[in-house]
Amino acid sequence: MPSVVVVGAQWGDEGKGKVTDYLAQQADWVVRYQGGNNAGHTLVVDGQTFKLHLLPSGVIQPGTSSVIGNGVVIDPLVLVRELKGLRESGLPDPKLYISERAHVIMPYHRLLDELEEAERGADKIGTTGRGIGPAYVDKVGRSGIRMIEFVQPDRFRERLEAILPRKNRILTQVYGAEPFEVDAIIEEYAEAAEILKDMVVDTSALLSDALDRGEKVLFEGAQGTFLDIDHGTYPFVTSSTPSAAGAAIGAGVGPRRLDQILGVFKAYTTRVGSGPFPSELQGELAERIRQQGNEYGTTTGRPRRVGWFDAVMGRHSVRVNGLTRFAVMLLDVLTGLDELRICVGYSIDGERRDTFPADIKELSRCEPIYETYPGWSEDITGARKLQDLPPEARAYLEALEGHLNVPLGLVSVGPGREQTIFLENLFG
Numbered sequence: 109m110p111s112v113v114v115v116g117a118q119w120g121d122e123g124k125g126k127v128t129d130y131l132a133q134q135a136d137w138v139v140r141y142q143g144g145n146n147a148g149h150t151l152v153v154d155g156q157t158f159k160l161h162l163l164p165s166g167v168i169q170p171g172t173s174s175v176i177g178n179g180v181v182i183d184p185l186v187l188v189r190e191l192k193g194l195r196e197s198g199l200p201d202p203k204l205y206i207s208e209r210a211h212v213i214m215p216y217h218r219l220l221d222e223l224e225e226a227e228r229g230a231d232k233i234g235t236t237g238r239g240i241g242p243a244y245v246d247k248v249g250r251s252g253i254r255m256i257e258f259v260q261p262d263r264f265r266e267r268l269e270a271i272l273p274r275k276n277r278i279l280t281q282v283y284g285a286e287p288f289e290v291d292a293i294i295e296e297y298a299e300a301a302e303i304l305k306d307m308v309v310d311t312s313a314l315l316s317d318a319l320d321r322g323e324k325v326l327f328e329g330a331q332g333t334f335l336d337i338d339h340g341t342y343p344f345v346t347s348s349t350p351s352a353a354g355a356a357i358g359a360g361v362g363p364r365r366l367d368q369i370l371g372v373f374k375a376y377t378t379r380v381g382s383g384p385f386p387s388e389l390q391g392e393l394a395e396r397i398r399q400q401g402n403e404y405g406t407t408t409g410r411p412r413r414v415g416w417f418d419a420v421m422g423r424h425s426v427r428v429n430g431l432t433r434f435a436v437m438l439l440d441v442l443t444g445l446d447e448l449r450i451c452v453g454y455s456i457d458g459e460r461r462d463t464f465p466a467d468i469k470e471l472s473r474c475e476p477i478y479e480t481y482p483g484w485s486e487d488i489t490g491a492r493k494l495q496d497l498p499p500e501a502r503a504y505l506e507a508l509e510g511h512l513n514v515p516l517g518l519v520s521v522g523p524g525r526e527q528t529i530f531l532e533n534l535f536g
């Protein structure tokens with residue numbers, strides 16, 4: 109079993125960074141396959157906190173190689189800054205390989221992200237403002253610039269000269285914004301292109317060869333299944349494919365090379381940004397979970413919306429990802445609550461519904477149907493095996509396993525790497 113996909117099973121921020129860092133202790137390669145610096149992945153190792161946006165969460169693991177796959181959109185300035193940040197934390201430079209085929213986020217993507225959001229007004233998505241959507245639009249619209257062009261000054265200029273006039277017409281005539289100039293962009297990005305140049309390679313070939321040699325490859329999803337452009341709460345989604353199949357396309361390996369699919373869930377649910385959220389909590393209880401879980405965005409600092417675990421969403425995630433195991437994160441955050449709830453179905457217009465609706469209007473009318481479980485008050489942050497947990501916490505995990513019908517693989521009881529209960533050797 110040489111490969112594992114770590115996939116967000118809810119609306120992002122499930123703790124994928126922590127899980128990836130934990131499993132990276134056994135991996136040879138860690139690969140980001142989609143998204144960009146809209147992601148914020150937090151690792152806490154020996155009391156030191158690292159917040160990563162573009163670099164795979166294996167970078168602080170000595171001996172591990174890191175790959176940014178073709179499915180990622182790269183803001184080169186952010187990537188260079190992040191590499192510099194690692195160095196400033198006293199870490200050695202990571203062994204980093206960047207796909208030639210990954211698309212580049214340009215300043216006009218960031219500006220368009222802002223302008224489009226402003227235009228949506230009350231219907232805004234609440235994007236991270238990092239230019240992610242507009243960069244993917246250009247990729248699909250065949251007006252993108254890829255890393256292979258970006259790092260060759262003459263090719264970069266050629267692409268910009270072909271693309272920018274039309275962008276500028278949109279910026280000035282549709283939005284009344286200022287146009288960009290080719291020379292100014294080239295000047296701003298020249299240093300980053302020079303720094304990144306030698307890391308840009310055919311990462312598909314690199315990973316396929318590694319898998320052929322039996323090396324262990326970890327694919328790190330960003331965002332989550334319900335932010336997936338196809339399977340999420342469209343249009344309140346991101347513009348890529350976080351779900352597991354995206355790992356094959358976004359890393360350039362065949363789908364049969366993905367062995368284990370580990371779905372990462374919080375013990376409850378959070379969401380940052382707009383869109384329906386059936387099991388959302390308000391008031392004092394929401395505030396308590398938000399404080400206890402420090403539920404503020406890693407990338408934008410926005411308070412996250414919080415709610416109970418939703419098993420209807422969970423089953424949707426099991427299906428679209430083909431989960432083989434699941435992880436439950438932030439279980440410690442629920443400590444001290446008298447009772448816990450799991451949403452097991454929806455009620456809509458007096459009828460029961462057990463599947464997740466595609467229509468967000470319908471979804472926003474869904475009332476959660478809950479099962480209630482007793483809480484626990486013991487501190488669980490020191491637990492290292494299931495037997496260390498109070499019976500109520502074990503019963504809650506068993507209930508989740510029953511609803512998802514997938515074996516539990518990992519439980520997290522605190523942000524630290526060591527605060528982990530690991531049940532399965534996923535790499536076999």
Ligand code: GDP
Binds near residue numbers: 150
């Ligand atoms: P990601 O985007 O999926 O990598 O998740 P984020 O890093 O954005 O958000 C997860 C947050 O929860 C981070 O601040 C983590 O340090 C923290 N975290 C992860 N696992 C646990 C846990 O088991 N307990 C607690 N209290 N915090 C955790």
Ligand code: IMO
Binds near residue numbers: 122234344
């Ligand atoms: P990680 O990898 C949580 C949300 C934004 C917004 C929507 C679209 O840390 O789990 P975008 O900037 O992608 O066009 O925004 O998606 N979003 C995330 N929410 N975690 C993330 O990443 C997210 N990345 C994007 O808040 O609702």
Ligand code: MG
Binds near residue numbers: 121147149150406
């Ligand atoms: Mg995050």
